[in-house]
Amino acid sequence: xxxKGRVKADQSAEVPxxxxxxxxxxxxxxxxxxxxxxxxxxxxxxxxxxPEMLVRLDRRAKALGITRAAYINLALSKALExxx
Amino acid sequence: MKIMVGHTKGGAGxxxxxxxxxxxxxxxxxxxxxxxxxxxxxxxAALAQRGDRVPPIAAAHYTDGxxxxxxxxxxxxxxxxxxxxxxxxxxxxxxxxxxxxxxxxPFQPRNFDLWALEDLGRLVAEAEExxxxxxxxxxxxxxxxxxxxxxGQDNDQAMELATQTIPGLQALQxxxxxxxxxxxxxxxGLAVPEFKPRDTKAVEEIEALVDVVFTNEWAVK
Numbered sequence: 001x002x003x004k005g006r007v008k009a010d011q012s013a014e015v016p017x018x019x020x021x022x023x024x025x026x027x028x029x030x031x032x033x034x035x036x037x038x039x040x041x042x043x044x045x046x047x048x049x050x051p052e053m054l055v056r057l058d059r060r061a062k063a064l065g066i067t068r069a070a071y072i073n074l075a076l077s078k079a080l081e082x083x084x
Numbered sequence: 085m086k087i088m089v090g091h092t093k094g095g096a097g098x099x100x101x102x103x104x105x106x107x108x109x110x111x112x113x114x115x116x117x118x119x120x121x122x123x124x125x126x127x128x129a130a131l132a133q134r135g136d137r138v139p140p141i142a143a144a145h146y147t148d149g150x151x152x153x154x155x156x157x158x159x160x161x162x163x164x165x166x167x168x169x170x171x172x173x174x175x176x177x178x179x180x181x182x183x184x185x186x187x188x189x190p191f192q193p194r195n196f197d198l199w200a201l202e203d204l205g206r207l208v209a210e211a212e213e214x215x216x217x218x219x220x221x222x223x224x225x226x227x228x229x230x231x232x233x234x235x236g237q238d239n240d241q242a243m244e245l246a247t248q249t250i251p252g253l254q255a256l257q258x259x260x261x262x263x264x265x266x267x268x269x270x271x272x273g274l275a276v277p278e279f280k281p282r283d284t285k286a287v288e289e290i291e292a293l294v295d296v297v298f299t300n301e302w303a304v305k
Binding site for chain 1: 173
């Protein structure tokens with residue numbers, strides 16, 4: 001038996017520009033250099049947290065009138081700036 | 085012949101027309117492969133409604149542009165291929181623009197449908213460049229008025245605007261009118277020629293559309 005690696009699904013690469021054209025659709029998603037997925041101009045990640053923290057997060061975000069994601073980004077950018 | 089029913093806007097009647105084209109062509113004795121390239125999977129769901137009805141129709145569902153482009157290599161097994169692309173700028177729509185012979189663009193004589201043609205026109209231009217590099221023939225682009233008005237000048241004005249918006253778009257003389265039989269037949273996965281009670285006018289419209297789409301005649305206005 002021979003063990004072979006999986007062939008990359010890259011058949012359209014035979015046509016110059018075709019792959020970029022197909023994956024460039026606004027309704028599509030392109031993998032990033034890290035293998036992630038872009039949603040618009042943002043890279044999508046999966047993140048988990050303790051449920052009670054999520055409850056506190058949602059409560060605080062609601063009080064500020066912003067979305068959960070916006071609050072996470074806001075808090076994270078402050079944390080990163082302060083060198084945490 | 086490989087055709088795609090496509091528009092970047094939803095609600096133009098793509099799935100209903102794709103169903104009618106594919107099934108009617110099958111009834112004419114052709115071996116047709118129907119490809120649902122919309123994530124919503126409505127065409128496939130409609131075909132499933134056919135149950136054991138004869139003749140059976142081969143169908144596939146691709147929600148990935150690269151997969152669709154790759155699988156189109158299977159098209160040689162069939163006389164005709166009918167692709168229903170979802171109403172968005174999707175990878176599947178773009179793959180279809182590279183892979184098919186004919187792009188059928190249904191649009192209603194309504195402003196929003198016509199405005200969206202500008203987006204489709206840009207994609208077509210990009211696809212044509214790739215086709216040229218591949219050595220493929222240019223897309224045959226056919227515009228058909230769907231759910232057309234029974235009176236007034238909107239139909240003619242809409243088609244005029246469409247031909248100006250998408251270079252190379254050929255205006256089909258046949259117009260599909262708004263008829264209940266299309267909706268009722270589609271709910272059972274049927275083309276109007278199969279549907280009882282028979283709607284003669286709808287059948288004539290679809291037969292005429294199939295005639296012009298699956299031939300190389302340029303029956304244009």
